[in-house]
Amino acid sequence: MMTHVHSHEDCRQLLGMLSDYIDGELEARLCEEIEAHLADCENCRIVIDTLRKTVLLYQMPDPPELPEDVELRLFKALDLEPYLRKEPLAEPDEDA
């Protein structure tokens, strides 16, 4: 039998499970408990919403990938310069 008397202790217990919850890795029974708690706990709703947004933000694409000069120096350091061509990446010339 479960009652949803809201206490600070409930929030503490719930906090440790939030990452599993937003990753969908929490078992159904615990999800239900969390959702019941969220229904009447504004603070936890804010935490879960901002935690989810935090993860989403960092999953948004980060455009600058590998700068060309960094790539060039990498290929040089590996002594692989002949293979550094924009496209297609395949055999070096002398082998064709």
Add this chain to the structure above:
Amino acid sequence: MRIRVTKSLSLASEQEEVVGSNDLDEQALVAALKAGDRAACAVMVKRFSPRIYRVALKLMGDPDEAEEVLQETFISACQHVRDFEGRSSLGTWLYRIATNAGLMRLRRRKLETVSIDDPVELEDGEVAPRQLIDWGWNPEKHALNEELRRVMDEAIAALPETLRATFILRDIEGLSTAETAETLGISESAAKVRLHRARMRLREYLTEYFAAHRASVAERGDHDDARP
């Protein structure tokens, strides 16, 4: 002996996005690498260097050091490819080399400056939230601006190294919990605890930013919270 890198192999390098996909092309690549094929080495570098660089950059927080980690990673990978047993994907193996190289540098850097341990972490695996302010900002609706990117990078840099590495691999690079744990040489449950701590700390950091942001928007009487 020289094994030719096939066209399909180089094509795969353009298309492959998922780190964990340990498909036949990867097997062919690994076989060629083990046979000492230089072209295969180039394919590996081309395929994985953007991801490895991104990880190094986030981990080190410094482009020069990130570049050194990047070079170290691939020099080591090309030299030691015979040790690669193929139990994990090639990507995970490279992440492991890069993460170890980066963490080692960070530890050395710390020893050279002040000799103190990682910031004390809460023992029960939680980070108690201090900030309970709703952001009023929606990642689905807005593109990231430069200032927000800078704040996000600052937030990552403020994490203890072990939390930082876990978060980068799991949430930025999209490795599974199992792959993250394997890369870092820790248990899955430890990876989960670290990930949660990292996320909660980042959440706290970003909340401070959005709270200040909202306050300044309110002050200007401006309702556009996307701030170009």
